[in-house]
Amino acid sequence: MTKQGFVSPDDIRARFSSAMSDLYKTEVPLYGTLLQLVADINDKVMAEAPDVAEHLRRTGEIQRLSMERHGAIRVGTADELSTIRRLFAVMGMQPVGYYDLGSAGVPVHSTAFRAVHEDALQVSPFRVFTSLLRLELIDNAELRELAARILAKRDIFTARARELIAQFERDGGLNSEDADAFVKEALETFRWHTEATVTAEEYQQLHDQHRLIADVVAFKGPHINHLTPRTLDIDQIQDGMPQRGITPKAVVEGPPRRKCPILLRQTSFKALQEKVAFVGQQGPLGSHTARFGEIEQRGAALTPKGRALYDTLLDMARAALKELPNERNAERYGELLENCFRDFPDSLEEMRSQGLAYFRYFVTEKGIAARSDVVRPRDLESLIQAGHVRFEPLVYEDFLPVSAAGIFQSNLGDNAQSRYGISSSQAEFHVALGASVLDELQLYADTQRRSVLECSEILDLPPLV
Ligand code: OOG
Ligand code: NI
Numbered sequence: 001m002t003k004q005g006f007v008s009p010d011d012i013r014a015r016f017s018s019a020m021s022d023l024y025k026t027e028v029p030l031y032g033t034l035l036q037l038v039a040d041i042n043d044k045v046m047a048e049a050p051d052v053a054e055h056l057r058r059t060g061e062i063q064r065l066s067m068e069r070h071g072a073i074r075v076g077t078a079d080e081l082s083t084i085r086r087l088f089a090v091m092g093m094q095p096v097g098y099y100d101l102g103s104a105g106v107p108v109h110s111t112a113f114r115a116v117h118e119d120a121l122q123v124s125p126f127r128v129f130t131s132l133l134r135l136e137l138i139d140n141a142e143l144r145e146l147a148a149r150i151l152a153k154r155d156i157f158t159a160r161a162r163e164l165i166a167q168f169e170r171d172g173g174l175n176s177e178d179a180d181a182f183v184k185e186a187l188e189t190f191r192w193h194t195e196a197t198v199t200a201e202e203y204q205q206l207h208d209q210h211r212l213i214a215d216v217v218a219f220k221g222p223h224i225n226h227l228t229p230r231t232l233d234i235d236q237i238q239d240g241m242p243q244r245g246i247t248p249k250a251v252v253e254g255p256p257r258r259k260c261p262i263l264l265r266q267t268s269f270k271a272l273q274e275k276v277a278f279v280g281q282q283g284p285l286g287s288h289t290a291r292f293g294e295i296e297q298r299g300a301a302l303t304p305k306g307r308a309l310y311d312t313l314l315d316m317a318r319a320a321l322k323e324l325p326n327e328r329n330a331e332r333y334g335e336l337l338e339n340c341f342r343d344f345p346d347s348l349e350e351m352r353s354q355g356l357a358y359f360r361y362f363v364t365e366k367g368i369a370a371r372s373d374v375v376r377p378r379d380l381e382s383l384i385q386a387g388h389v390r391f392e393p394l395v396y397e398d399f400l401p402v403s404a405a406g407i408f409q410s411n412l413g414d415n416a417q418s419r420y421g422i423s424s425s426q427a428e429f430h431v432a433l434g435a436s437v438l439d440e441l442q443l444y445a446d447t448q449r450r451s452v453l454e455c456s457e458i459l460d461l462p463p464l465v
Contacts, residue, residue: 006173009092010115010123014067016091016183017126020190021069024227027192027291028272031227033244034293037237038229039066045232052232059360059392064125068230070296072129073190073222074108074215076151078432080222081132083157083165085433087186088113088128090168092120095130095437097398098426104405106412107137107210109429111437112399118360118447121397128224129399132432133216143209146202147217154197156221161185192274192291193220200278200286211412215290218276225411226268226294234265234297241269246293249410251325253403255310256337259346261299262357263310263396268294268407292411300393301444306356313340314402325406348393358444359391360451363458371460380452380464389455394447398440 025032042065046053056062075081085095093113100109114127138144157165164182168174174182196203198218207214216222231237235257241248246269254265270292275285302310317336318325325333344356351357361380367388370376376388383389430436449465456464 004171004173005175006171007176007179008123009090009173010120012174012179012182013091013093013115013126014124015179016186017067017069017124019183019187020071020126020224021227023187023191024071024224028227028293030246030269030272030293033246034295035229037240037244038231038295041236041240042066042232044236055392058362059395060122061395064122065230065232068125069227070112070127070129071190071224071227072131073224074131074133074212075156075222076133076135076147076216078132078434080151080156081130081432082434083162084130084189084222085113085435086165086169087157087161087189090165090174090182090186091126093126093128095433095435096443097440098429098437099129099399099401099404100426101131101401101405101408102134102137104402104409106405106408107134107212108132109134109425110404111429111433114397116438116443118450125397127397129404132429133213138209138213140209143205147206147213150197150202150217154220156189158185158188161189189221190224191221192223194275194277194285195220196276196278196286196288198278199280203276203278203286203288212408215288218288223290225291228266228294228296231295231297234267234295237295238267241267249406250327250330251333251406253406254400255299255314255344256334256341258299258341258344260348260351260393261297262302262306262344262351263299264296264398264400264403265299266294266296266403266407268292268411270411294407298395298397300351300357301396301398301440302357303355303444304441305354306351307441309344309356313344316340318402324409348391351393352391358394358448360394360448361389361391361455362451363455364388364390367455367459378461380455383455383459383464388459394444397443 092115094116095111096114097112108131110129110131112127112129115121135144135147164178196218197220203214203218206217234252238248238252248267248269252265252267255262272291273287273289276288278286317340320336321329321333345351352359364387370388377383377386452465453463
């Protein structure tokens with residue numbers, strides 16, 4: 001609570017994330033099953049691998065693990081995107097990173113709204129992958145106009161949500177009662193609406209152009225299409241899903257299994273066929289598949305050098321496979337991935353000394369005890385060697401474009417390799433958003449630097465960076 005009696009945006013985000021999870025459990029019951037599976041496996045991993053549990057305790061991640069999740073939405077217009085940006089700002093979430101999926105045949109470009117400071121992430125790491133439909137990629141002019149007309153007529157925000165956003169911007173915060181009202185109103189934008197805004201015939205036209213276009217254009221709002229918990233062992237999840245009646249996608253996206261996890265590994269499954277009431281429809285309801293389930297395992301955030309190595313090795317594995325990963329080639333893809341990633345060092349020491357990942361530095365008991373010694377190490381490397389400072393990798397808080405494209409495609413039932421010939425357009429995305437996206441690498445570098453400065457202060461040494 002701040003001086004003026006405002007609730008902190010981090011707290012509003014935590015409330016929203018929890019309310020969103022409760023809502024999604026009622027809308028997509030399989031999500032509840034998944035949460036249970038993830039909790040069981042996380043407990044098992046922590047019991048069987050004390051070093052993993054210890055690492056999570058040291059970094060504080062253990063407190064955020066069970067509430068950690070990301071969602072995804074897809075909006076249709078620049079106005080919707082910029083208002084979504086203002087809505088997320090109320091919850092302390094800012095647009096981070098730019099993802100161009102057009103090159104992978106998905107007609108959207110995206111960003112991730114999330115908290116940016118390590119202290120805020122610790123309160124609630126909730127993130128939302130947010131995509132904007134690129135209508136200009138629809139080649140049929142008539143259909144493009146139809147889609148634009150339909151989108152122009154809808155308002156995906158409640159009047160009260162708009163008022164509360166404006167109030168937050170004007171006053172600089174919301175009190176507890178208004179924060180609760182805001183959470184309730186904001187949820188309306190993300191829930192499923194059974195009534196479509198189009199006729200069954202229009203839906204079919206949009207759907208025939210691209211399933212995703214129907215999903216964005218034909219409904220009253222940008223229903224949240226998945227909510228993803230974080231697991232400590234995605235391979236156990238992938239293997240455990242069929243026993244609980246869930247069929248996962250063919251391959252886990254991202255890097256292979258490693259001793260020191262990096263970036264992000266993800267798997268998903270088709271969740272639901274939704275009932276839909278089309279405009280003017282007589283007789284039985286229609287249906288639409290949009291929402292799915294997803295699970296992820298997060299590892300170390302990589303530096304530009306580490307990321308370039310990751311991209312090169314992933315490209316090598318995919319090039320060697322010669323087609324997109326699918327049920328038939330899943331095993332071979334796994335082997336190729338393992339082989340290619342032998343070239344990515346798999347120890348924290350190597351990853352640090354080669355500048356491949358970002359780290360957070362902590363002063364040890366030994367370092368504190370040695371503070372008054374006349375002779376003691378005075379630079380970061382010697383302090384680490386002497387055991388006065390230790391390091392833990394920073395968690396990757398973002399997404400991966402190749403993985404995201406794979407998740408989109410497996411859930412849209414679209415294995416086509418088609419690519420849109422149009423170039424990515426971060427500048428246009430910024431105009432639509434009404435702001436620039438933040439550079440995620442800068443955020444990791446800032447957190448790393450702050451942790452080194454904190455060590456300097458605790459050890460009573462001049463800045464160690
Ligand atoms: C988003 C797909 C991408 C992820 O985790 O990479 C994604 C969508 O389907 O709207 O969620
Ligand atoms: Ni996702």
